[in-house]
Amino acid sequence: MTPSSAKSGQSRKAKHCSELLGTGPSIDELVPALSLLGERLARILPGYLSPFAGGEPPLVRIGMPMDCNLASIAADIETLASHTLMAVGPKGLPMLAIFEAPSVLRLVDRTFGGRGDVPDEIPDSFPLSAELLLARIEQALAEALTMTFGGEEDHKVRPMRRDTSLRYLNPFDRREDLLQLSLEVEEPGVEPWSFSLAFPQQTLAAVSTAPRHPVRRDARQGAPDPAAEPYGSMPVPVTAVLVDMTIGFSRLSSLKPGDVLPVAIARSVPLQVDGRTIATGTIGEVEDRVAVQIQQAF
Known part of the structure; x- marks a missing residue:
């Protein structure tokens, strides 16, 4: 073996050695962590979605985490969809929220007093009303995810940009391994709507180490702030x-009409x-x- 071939062999070994590179947990190892985060999100998210459900917190159901990549996500979408790139924490770790057109248009119809009907023919682009509604949902989702990840500044989630094309949005490498979590929102008397979240390994590994509850900065702190979510948006009859x-x-x-x-x-x-x-x-x-x-x- 020549020196050059020996050096090449060592390089290949280092390239595939996760212990040396410190690549973190694998996709399979992160599945239980995403399941746990999903269960937590299903409990927290209804309070943030109540403004879109007539003031009543809806029921949120989660699916099983699925491994995927951007190419497979694009292949599974059969119609118009909105993709939102979100950033987690000060490092801006990326994650993706996917809203397909039928769910968005169903919500728009209900916002304008309808029953949540979807047009027979899905348009080629979202109307302005749908774009405005998506912005509100993104913000509510970001706040709910922040609380799900622990509520600390290091895990604060921010919507960054939105596009109907994954290619133009380019949130991360198309071949990067991801874990996708589907969520379905159910309300009495209307058709459910759904969306999904996709996490790269690095992002999911970072947020899955977040504390289960926000850490109090002041040990003397009393009751939770009633203006903070999920309490702040709860309707209270006064x-x-x-x-x-x-x-x-x-x-x-003996009272009768006309008495004073x-x-x-x-x-x-x-x-x-x-x-x-x-x-x-x-x-x-x-x-x-x-x-x-x-x-x-x-």
Whole structure:
């Protein structure tokens, strides 16, 4: 063996030796990690999708992680689709979100008061209404993924750019091994819609080491911030108690249309949630509508 051939052999050995290169876990080793992340995302995501579901958190189901690459993703899509490149953390580790046209158009139809019908003929490009809706969904998904990955700045997810062509988007090498996770969103009385996420090995390895829950920076920190998700978007019925009066049963039983009950509205009107007073205020008017000006909150 000549010196050059020996050197070449050593190079080939180093090239294929993951221990020397430190390439991290393989795709097969990352499948359980993605399954765990998917289960966590299925619990967190409904709160972020509730604005697109009439205010009620939908049910999110996850599929089994599938190995793929960009070429196989493109081959599996039979119609128009929107692909969003997302970046994770300060290093901008890439991941991909795929939204096929039927799901997007179904959501657009519901946004404008329809039943979620899909046109018989899928258009060649997304209308502006669909583009605007996609931007909102991308942001909600990015925030949900950030919480899924641990909620820390090192795992913050940001939508970067979007395109209907994977070739023009060029998120990563077409031959790079990926893991893809499909998610289906179900709501009562309407057809479900779906999308999928694709992760390169390096990205998935980084986010799968994130803590299960956000680490508190201050040990004295109390209850979760009610303005933060998933609590911030939850609808809470609030009751303004204008009149609280006592009336005899005999008088109550004799009430008939046209009767007048003299009442006095208190100067301090309580605002209640589930029977508990959370604030008080005074009655006023804003643009010809009755309003309550908060004077004290508890």
